[in-house]
Amino acid sequence: MAAWVKGGAADADGAVQAAAAILAAARTPVFAGLNADVAAIRAATHLAGRIGASLDSLGSAGTYADLGALARVGAMTTTPAEVVGRADVVLLVGEAPRGAALVERLNATAPSRGRAAGGPRTLLRLDALSPLPIAVAALRAHARGHLADDHGLLALAKALAGAQYGAVLYDPAELGAAGVEMLQGLVMDLNERTRCFALSLSGADQDRAALQVAAWTTGQAIRVGFGRHVPEHDPWRFDAARLAASGEADAALWLSSRPAEAPAWLAGLPSIALVSGEPDPGMAEVVIAVGEPGAEVGGVLWNEGRAGLSYRAPAAPAARPAAAEILGRIAATLDARKDA
């Protein structure tokens, strides 16, 4: 096992002991990233629950843009395979969706199921000349007939209203909570006349896996703190970057067994990194190389094409430990210290 403590190579036990020591000494530790398979996210959540840490995830900007709108107005959504199979009109909102692999597939195919089957598919764009949420609001106003002065928006609104199965694709991180709320309102309005659904494109992170584990484990979304032995959900309070910047966090555990860049703040406090690939031994006080799920070890991951969770067997099994195993060993070490 490849591991480092304070930049120097360490054996597995030494690294686990050092990690446990950091957490044992901390009063308000934060676990961030959660860019890993379900077993690791679950193990991190259980460890956080035991020691009173808080949780945050890699993709929280996008996740909380969607969640903020969800908790205010709800949502009307579909899946990638349904859009490919059914949509005759697809609106791409903003810049981010244009590069999505799904858009390539939409361009290469036509509706094959449902009442639009056999007809063509039109892909439209909503460009952000004004701030994007404002552009979505203006489109909604045109769709409702409150405004009629922008011919471009009027044409988009007519196309969506005339669709048999419309779909609106967006990146929540680009659009923001207010924009997502407006977009969901647009889609709900359109459903007074036809079918139209929103599709939030997920990032390269595992937030959608983490969100499910969080919801069934704590009853809440990801940004939960256990400092008072009650799961408390607070998107502002448990923002890991904010906790690090304000000095409230006194230790951190970065979990990213999938490739991702670690945050710069990690090096600023006693920290543990469980990462795959070839880690920089200086990225945290304790660095442990773990297997990449789906590549080096098996694991359950968010599967964007299916909009669900799938188990992925290791493509090229490696002798690295799974992140969940390391988290389990850290937890056992902490339990043993507590008993001693």
Added chain:
Amino acid sequence: MLIRIQGGRVVDPTAGRDAVGDVWVEDGRIVPPSERKPDRTLDAAGCVVMAGGVEVHSHIAGGNVVTSRLLLPELYVSEAAPEGHPFAHAGGAAGWIGATYARMGYTTAVEPAMPPVHALATQLELADIPLLDRGALTVMGNDDQLLQLLRDGEGKAAVRDLVALNVASSRGLGVKCINAGGASAFKDGALKLSLDDEIPCYGLSTRRIMGALLDAVEEIGVPHPLHVHCNNLGLPGADDSFVATLDAAEGRRIHFAHAQFYAYGAADPANPMTGGFRSAARRIVDAMMENPQASLDIGQVVFGQTVTVSLDILRQFGGRKGAKPKKWVLNAGDAEGGGVVPFLYRPKGPVSSLQWAIGLEIMLLSGDPERTILTTDHPNGGPFTQYPRIIHLLMSKEERDREIAALPAVVGERSELPTLEREYTLSEIAQLTRSGPAKLLGLADRGHLRAGGRADIAVYRDDPDRTAMFTAARYVLKDGHVIVEDGTVVDWRAGRSLALAVESDRAMERRTEDYLQDRYGQGLDSFAVPDAAFAAEGPVFEDVACRG
């Protein structure tokens, strides 16, 4: 370890037993009385001893349940964690679900709505529910692969093979259809669907889809009959849909989910959608008595705030404007999708009061409690935590009268409830919550206290306040281990997930692989529920055999 549960009133209607006596337990099973000295004696004097409760229809896991938590995070309150489980008091979460059921003496619970596309997520979530055995029903009836196959006129064997493949790959315990064809029809513009309406683009009807699934379930030998959520849930005149669906089963075994929501006769048949509804409980019960092959669960309404979760997106879309608070989610996902609509059953409101009365009425009119299973369709009619209160109302006419006195007069005008004198006995409660649901699921090892049965046992203090009695058991045993004492969890064991042992046909696997690759660019392996996906130390699943 040999355990003697001593001196309690032992209630087991399957053995005609209702008398003070002992129950003996060894190695996880109920055993005949022993001459040997027990290793442990549980004093049950003044207590009632029953088999562990069995839940057949409670939304405790899956994508919709997750969404409901995110939509309405304020629905549950979390409390400080007890020793032994960090999340047992996290309101609405898996740990809380397991602990709350166990405290009530329930030891098995089934999630009734697992879409095959999200089987792994549902099974992972179920596996995190402690203390209980759990299972899930595989939902079919709106997926394009099945509908295509029916449209193309393929025979019974093909449908059987596709259903078997879906049950096997999702590791389901049974099969359910939810407003069959309704989600598909909704995506193609329909806003209402009855038994013989045409499903756009497929030329099918609910009758044909459900009929095909009824046959498939029999051919595979699934112990649990097809679990049916009919068309037109909650609408005045839904009793017609219920009776028509029962007729359409043509004598085949069928289970009706949350029947209370269909026992709504149109009060003004000339204007069914505007004239409101009156109780059709007697019509439903009479139809059930004529069809001994049919069963139902109630979906009892409970006053207060809840959130409705359903894969019936047609119905949820129709009900969106009644959302309270005013926010809702409709996910038109692959096949079924789902809808989550918060709802307030207004305390003392005329509509909710009548709904409340109708559920009780069905149970009180029923001539066969074993086929009349207590559920609230958690959380759709209200939370399962209200079972003790519902049992109290069934067992006490006086308690019912007290509650009815505070409700609007419509309860007496549009239902028979105030005139019903019946009081359930403990044996009948055991039929409603133990032997009935266990038989319905085909789980012969539970729901009773006969020798050889699984030692899932609840011991309650006999208390005229039945609400208190059934809320916090004196003892609960799971597989022969005491997991609850005086309403407190004392042993955080994990149960198993019950999955039907069914083989899938190789030719259908190849066909399905091609279908899925074409649709998702991914094959069967991305839908699988392999043991390797679970972090647990011991085995997660336990096989349940098909009918011979």
